[in-house]
Each structure stands twice: as structure tokens, then as C-alpha cells.
Amino acid sequence: MMPNRALAQKGFTLLEVMVALAIFAVAAVALTKAGMSYVNAVEGIETRTLAHFVAMNEAANMTVTQAWLDGSAEHNVEEQGHRWQISTQAFPIATTASVRRVEIKVAPIVPATDKPGDTATVLVVFIHSPVG
Template identity: 35%
Template sequence: MTAQRGFTLIEVLVALLVFGLIATAAAQVGGQYISSYERIRDKTLAGWVADNRISEIRLQENLPEISERSDDIEYGPYRWRVTTAVQATADPLLRRVEVTVAKFRGNEAEPAPVHTLYAFIGDS
């Protein structure tokens, strides 16, 4: 009689189990990487939007009026809601500006906040 060579069913099942565990771990790491990338991308774009809004206010000739307003804008391939709140300070020639940037996701009616930037703008 000749001895047959090959893997037993148990050995094949163990190999499939090991491969499945490795594949599951790799998928989780890949998913975390993509999620982290999207979060960083959104924070970066929202930071730029907020910086642009602060720069627009600083370039105005007059001190901004105390107010709050929201604008929906397109920046990059995304829609954003930029909320600008100008608040008084103890110094009448100084304003506190808070810019909150929120991103619209999919078909949601309300955007999710991503970034808030604060600045003080004075009349020189």
C-alpha cells in the first residue's frame, strides 16, 4: 500500500480559521484608517473655511456689528454651514468672533459640527 499525502480536513479548517481571523483584523484596521482619514480631512477643510471667514471679517473696514448669522456654502466637494457669532467685549473697540463650521452629510437636514474657531477683532 502507498501512503497518501495531503491535508486532513482538520488542518484545512484550522488554516481557514487563521486566515479568517487575519482577514477580519486587516478589515478592521483598514476601516479605522479610512475613518481617521475622513475625520482629518473634514477637520482640515472646516478649519480652512473658518479661517477664511475670520479673514473676511478682519478685511472689513468697520468693526463688525454684534450679530449671529449662518450661511450654507460649497467648499471643495462638500456643503458646509458656517455660523458666525460676533459678541461684545468689555472693550467697546474689541469684538469676540466665534465661527462654527458644520458639514452636511448625505441627505441629513441638519449638518454635524466639525470645527469651531474663536478670534478677537479690534478697531485700530
């Protein structure tokens, strides 16, 4: 009697190995994409958070220096290890002339183009006129 070949076979066929590698490759690509998504989300959150700090610093500076903004203004600053463009715009309040609504927009400056990117945060504050 001859031994049964099917029982004597050990290991995997080439086709089985190729299918297993294909499944692993698809899973690895999916995990890589998920990881990149996470990294991009964290980077965006960090930019928005730092931009909000810059906007809060600008509001504090306006309060401390008792700046009374008419219309709009724009300037660049370097804070938090990045360069930012700050755009401020004042809106009078109809019911009282001594208070202004000030909108502070902060956008990171893109190093490659040296131009501001998309607005990362908008902060609205109310400033009382300096007493004098």
C-alpha cells in the same frame, strides 16, 4: 511486511485545512476592520481640515470687509468642493469696546438630509472695530 500507513500519508487532513482556513478568515476580518478604521479616521481628519480652512476664510472675509458683528449670524457657503454651514457669534470684551471675540463654528451639510452635521471645527478670532 506491510508499509506503515502513517509514513505513507502525504498532505493535510480535512480537519487541518479547515482549522487553517478559520485562522486565515479571522486574520482577514481583523485586517479589514483595521483598514476601515484607518479610512474613517482619514475622512474625519480631511473634514476637520477643510472645515478649518472655511473658518479661516470666514475670519479673513470679516477682516477684509471690516464686518462688525453684533450677536450671532448663520449662513451656508460652498467651498473646498463641499457645502458648509457657518455660525458666527460675537462676544463683547469688558475691558475694551473696540474689540470683539468672535467664535466661528463650521459644520458640513449632509447631502442626504440637506441639514448641517456635527460641528467640525471652532475658530476663535478677535476683531477690531472698523475705524470711522
